[in-house]
Amino acid sequence: MKVIVDAMGGDNAPLEILKGCALAVKELEVDIILVGDRERIESVLKENNIDLKPLEIIHTAEQIGMEDDAASILKAHKNCSMAIGLQLLAQGKGEAFVSAGNTGALTVGATFLVKRIKGIKRPAIASIMPTTKTPVLLMDCGANVDCRSEMLYQFGLMGDVYMKKIRKLASPRVALANNGTEPTKGTELVKAAYEHMQQADYQFIGNIEARQIPYGDCDVVVADGFTGNIILKMYEGVAAALLGSLKGIFYKNFKNKIAALMLKSSLDEFKAQMDYKEYGGAVLLGIKKPVVKAHGSSDARGFKNAIRQGVQFASTGVVEEIGLRASALGADSE
Amino acid sequence: MKVIVDAMGGDNAPLEILKGCALAVKELEVDIILVGDRERIESVLKENNIDLKPLEIIHTAEQIGMEDDAASILKAHKNCSMAIGLQLLAQGKGEAFVSAGNTGALTVGATFLVKRIKGIKRPAIASIMPTTKTPVLLMDCGANVDCRSEMLYQFGLMGDVYMKKIRKLASPRVALANNGTEPTKGTELVKAAYEHMQQADYQFIGNIEARQIPYGDCDVVVADGFTGNIILKMYEGVAAALLGSLKGIFYKNFKNKIAALMLKSSLDEFKAQMDYKEYGGAVLLGIKKPVVKAHGSSDARGFKNAIRQGVQFASTGVVEEIGLRASALGADSE
Numbered sequence: 039m040k041v042i043v044d045a046m047g048g049d050n051a052p053l054e055i056l057k058g059c060a061l062a063v064k065e066l067e068v069d070i071i072l073v074g075d076r077e078r079i080e081s082v083l084k085e086n087n088i089d090l091k092p093l094e095i096i097h098t099a100e101q102i103g104m105e106d107d108a109a110s111i112l113k114a115h116k117n118c119s120m121a122i123g124l125q126l127l128a129q130g131k132g133e134a135f136v137s138a139g140n141t142g143a144l145t146v147g148a149t150f151l152v153k154r155i156k157g158i159k160r161p162a163i164a165s166i167m168p169t170t171k172t173p174v175l176l177m178d179c180g181a182n183v184d185c186r187s188e189m190l191y192q193f194g195l196m197g198d199v200y201m202k203k204i205r206k207l208a209s210p211r212v213a214l215a216n217n218g219t220e221p222t223k224g225t226e227l228v229k230a231a232y233e234h235m236q237q238a239d240y241q242f243i244g245n246i247e248a249r250q251i252p253y254g255d256c257d258v259v260v261a262d263g264f265t266g267n268i269i270l271k272m273y274e275g276v277a278a279a280l281l282g283s284l285k286g287i288f289y290k291n292f293k294n295k296i297a298a299l300m301l302k303s304s305l306d307e308f309k310a311q312m313d314y315k316e317y318g319g320a321v322l323l324g325i326k327k328p329v330v331k332a333h334g335s336s337d338a339r340g341f342k343n344a345i346r347q348g349v350q351f352a353s354t355g356v357v358e359e360i361g362l363r364a365s366a367l368g369a370d371s372e
Numbered sequence: 373m374k375v376i377v378d379a380m381g382g383d384n385a386p387l388e389i390l391k392g393c394a395l396a397v398k399e400l401e402v403d404i405i406l407v408g409d410r411e412r413i414e415s416v417l418k419e420n421n422i423d424l425k426p427l428e429i430i431h432t433a434e435q436i437g438m439e440d441d442a443a444s445i446l447k448a449h450k451n452c453s454m455a456i457g458l459q460l461l462a463q464g465k466g467e468a469f470v471s472a473g474n475t476g477a478l479t480v481g482a483t484f485l486v487k488r489i490k491g492i493k494r495p496a497i498a499s500i501m502p503t504t505k506t507p508v509l510l511m512d513c514g515a516n517v518d519c520r521s522e523m524l525y526q527f528g529l530m531g532d533v534y535m536k537k538i539r540k541l542a543s544p545r546v547a548l549a550n551n552g553t554e555p556t557k558g559t560e561l562v563k564a565a566y567e568h569m570q571q572a573d574y575q576f577i578g579n580i581e582a583r584q585i586p587y588g589d590c591d592v593v594v595a596d597g598f599t600g601n602i603i604l605k606m607y608e609g610v611a612a613a614l615l616g617s618l619k620g621i622f623y624k625n626f627k628n629k630i631a632a633l634m635l636k637s638s639l640d641e642f643k644a645q646m647d648y649k650e651y652g653g654a655v656l657l658g659i660k661k662p663v664v665k666a667h668g669s670s671d672a673r674g675f676k677n678a679i680r681q682g683v684q685f686a687s688t689g690v691v692e693e694i695g696l697r698a699s700a701l702g703a704d705s706e
Contacts (some may be wrong), residue, residue, distance in 0.1 A: 170613050180551050183559045217514050217601035220439075225517045225598050242391075249604035252613035264559050265602055267551035270584035279504050279586035280614050280646075287638045294638055300631035304621045312614075370505035 041348050042132035045074030046101040046119040047139025049335050052082050054146075055138065058341025060090045066346055068359060071132050073123040075099050096124050101139075107141030112150055120144060127327050134348035138319070138332035138341060145181045148325045155357065157364030159186075161324030162193050162263070163331065164200060167268055168312045169254030175201055175210075175253075178263040179270050179320060185262035187230035190207040190214070191238065196323040196360050197258035197365075198240035202355040209241045213256035215243035215265055227262065235260075239363070249273075277312060283356045317323065319344040321351055323360065373401065375682050376391030376466035379408030380435040380453040381473025383669045389472065392675025405466050407457040409433050418674055425664070435473075438668060442476030453479060454480035458485040459586075460679055461661050468682035472653070472675060479515045482659045489691065495658035496597070497559050497665065498526050498534060499604055502646045503588030509535055509544075511587075512597040513604050513654060519596035521564035524548070525572065527567045529701075530657040530694050531592035532574035537688040543575045545591035549599055550579035561596065572696070584607075584674050611646065637664075653678040655685055658695065662686045 043059055045052045052074060059070045069092065070080055076097040083090060102111055124147045127135040128224040135152075137144055141163065154279050155196055162178035171265055177193045178185070194212045201210035216224045221232055223245060235242040246256055248269060249271075261269060268328050288298035298305075319332035319340075328351035332344035373636055386408060393404045402657035403426065406413055410431040417424055436445055436452040445455050454473050459479045461469040469486075471478055475497065489526045496512035511527045512519070528546045548566055550558045555566055557579060567577040580590055582603060585600055595603060622632035632639075653666035653674075662685035666678035685691075 044687045076649055091396070096375055170617055183551060215602065217598050217605075218518060220615075228598070247609075248602045249609035251606070264551055265599065268549065268582045268599055268602055269606055271551075272585070272603055275581075275583035275586045276607055276610040277614060278583075280611060282640055283504055283646075284618075287635065287642055290638055295632050297631040297634035300627050300634075301621065304628055308617055308621055312617075 039134075039349055039352060040069045040071060040132040041343070041345055042071045042073060042117045042123045042126050042135045044123045044135070044137035044139055045072045045079050047137040049104070049138075051115040051138065052079055054085055054336060054338050055087060055341055057338035058336065058345065059085070060088050061175040061342040062139075062345040063090060065342065066349055068182045068345065068349055070094070071096060071126065073098065073126065074101070074119040075183075076169065083153060096122060096126065097178055102143050104140050106140060108146045110139065111147040115143070121147055121151065123330070124148055127329070128152045131190050134328035134330060136330040136332055136341075136344050136348045137334045138334055138344070141331055141334075141348050144329065144331055145322060148256060148322050152329065153326050155324055155326055155361050157190060157365055157367055158196070158324040158360065160189050161322050162196065162287040163320050164197060164323050165320040167251075167270065167273055170259070171254030173205070174251065174254055174257060174259055176261070176270055177246075177323065178261065178266045178268055180263045180267040181322070184264075185227060187227060187234050190227070190231035190260050190262065191365070192324070194235055194238060194240055194242065194258060194260045194370050195363055196259065199359045199363060200321070200323060200356055201257050203356045203359060204207075204350055207257055210257035211243045212238070212258040212260060213243050213246035215248065215251070215259050215261040215269060217247070218246045219247060221245070231260070238367075255285040265282065276323060282306060290342045319347060321347065323356075326357060373685060374403045374405060374466040374682055375679055376405045376457045376460050376469045377408060377415055377679070378453045378457045378469070378471035379406045381471040382666065382675075383438070384473075385472065385673060386413055387420065388671050390417055390422050391422060391672035392670065392679065394422050394559065395672055396679040397424060399486040399676065402679065402683055404428070404679075405430060405460065407432060407460065408453045413629050428613065430456060430460065434479050437475050440474060440477065444478045445477040445481040446542055447478070455481055455485065458482055458663070461663070462486045467686040468662040470664045470666055470675075470678050470682045472668055472670045472678070473516060475665055475668075478663065479656065479664055480611060480659075482656050482663045482689055486663065487660050489658055489660055489695050489698055491701055492530070492658040493526055495656050496530065497600075497654050498531060498657050499654040501604065501607055503586050505588030506590055506591070507539070507591055507592060508585065509594045510595070510600055510604055511657065512595065512600045513599040514597045515656070516597040518560060518598075521568050524561070524565035524594050525568040525696070526658070527652060528569055528572060528574055528576065528592060528594045529697055530671070533593065533653070533693045533697060534690055535591050536682055537693060541591055544570070544591035545575055545577045546574050546592040546594060547577050547580035549585070549593050549595040549603060551581070551583065553579045553581060555579070565594070570697060573581075573700075583677070614642075621663075623674065649685045653681060655681065657690075660691060662691060
């Protein structure tokens with residue numbers, strides 16, 4: 039399998055991206071096509087003794103920044119590494135595309151350069167989040183801030199397919215993020231989506247309150263992109279703030295340091311369980327080919343896991359199955 | 373000062389409510405008017421040797437449940453303890469009202485029985501949340517799921533007054549919860565609110581991403597009631613899930629138990645800092661008299677803190693100041 043990689047995207051590009059690619063080639067059965075500045079890539083590989091073979095680079099000197107306007111990938115930055123990578127994916131030069139760059143640009147680029155699956159109204163960003171039980175898929179995490187109820191309905195459908203194919207669940211429990219569990223709760227949008235999802239061909243288990251999400255009481259959480267983004271970032275923020283405070287306690291004095299040492303193996307286990315890097319990145323669902331968004335701050339291990347996710351995404355037929363399910367929705371959803 | 377208390381509201385009523393009232397009478401300079409089932413109250417006080425004097429009970433046998441429809445406080449449950457308490461407040465029989473009961477019913481009841489402050493479009497539920505720095509006020513936490521931008525603007529204004537009066541901040545930093553910090557980010561609602569808040573007579577510091585909220589980078593977080601509820605409950609849920617997992621680690625084996633004992637004093641300090649019970653409950657801002665919503669699961673200490681919050685709310689002139697500021701908004705906001 040060939041995976042196309044945006045060598046220039048993310049906070050730690052290209053070094054950590056290249057290290058991640060080298061790990062992926064070693065650990066997974068995968069070849070990498072790098073897109074980016076050839077000179078820069080070759081010098082970083084050399085300076086850091088990174089052994090990445092076979093080395094295939096598609097050169098472009100341009101790149102798109104984290105703060106650049108999303109739509110600029112189609113105009114001012116149409117020759118950036120992300121845009122070229124997406125074009126290569128559309129042309130079938132690789133089976134999946136992975137980037138740690140600008141999320142908005144990746145969504146716009148994928149939608150216009152790789153295109154939506156027929157029948158899918160909007161692609162969505164889906165992120166796997168750890169919970170105290172099994173991981174949960176949250177979508178949309180920010181591609182569509184203003185949604186209609188049919189879109190939320192389709193997010194549920196795509197999440198159902200992804201969790202069946204990737205995590206091998208027989209019948210994923212799909213829930214709607216809401217400010218209460220009763221069907222009468224929520225905004226006009228959420229109430230309409232609830233009605234719609236009750237007719238779904240997936241296991242819709244009703245509303246879930248945000249408080250229950252970290253306990254893994256469902257497998258897919260459906261939300262509009264604004265709400266999903268808030269959920270994801272509250273999750274990351276609260277966890278980081280608490281673990282940061284805890285770290286402060288462990289270093290506070292000698293007695294505490296000893297205690298922290300005694301707890302080390304248990305804490306490491308816990309940290310691994312809660313570590314989103316383990317799950318790689320987010321995926322764009324609803325696009326005709328597999329597109330993976332690695333975390334912007336990905337290190338080598340995180341990026342390698344995002345490549346693994348791209349391989350799984352491409353090899354399990356997620357895109358094809360979403361296409362079949364979307365076409366079965368009939369003309370009213372076209 | 374006299375505080376009116378809904379003796380029958382919340383998961384642990386009336387026992388923990390009555391214990392909380394007894395603590396409040398002892399620790400704060402306050403008299404309590406209890407509203408609820410006289411016979412039940414008197415027997416619980418007696419059985420548990422709770423010393424609550426002077427004992428003033430306004431009797432009503434009816435109560436409203438946590439699952440009852442919010443609007444039923446005006447119809448089917450118009451004689452419930454919460455409704456009677458709100459009427460007593462409107463009549464000036466006490467300076468503040470505290471209930472741990474049904475939040476929706478409290479909002480509807482306060483709006484129709486105590487009434488809105490002139491010029492304020494909608495009352496909002498404001499909650500104090502702990503952060504790694506200073507506490508932050510989040511509003512709205514669920515009173516208004518579908519909002520207009522002027523409402524968000526006014527939430528900022530009311531939060532500004534509350535944090536000035538209660539937490540003695542000279543110029544609270546008011547931020548808008550969003551899925552990015554740039555002014556162009558967010559839903560149509562949030563973009564319009566951003567425009568509006570830039571003209572505010574309070575210190576609007578722009579958008580805040582959910583990830584930064586637990587770090588206390590602002591003093592007031594403004595959101596529509598749906599988003600605010602998600603933020604509040606993600607906060608509680610993630611913190612509870614993480615601290616629960618940590619507890620599991622501390623009890624895992626003998627070595628870990630010893631380590632946990634060594635950390636106990638530091639951990640207790642940390643838990644106290646992160647404990648929302650310390651801050652009492654939420655308040656309803658925009659209502660003509662002080663109304664406090666204690667946490668549904670309040671224990672005696674939590675409820676006592678909610679009463680203390682009611683005393684502060686009533687004694688610092690928050691309602692009067694919101695009235696002045698709202699009237700200064702002029703006719704276009706009427």
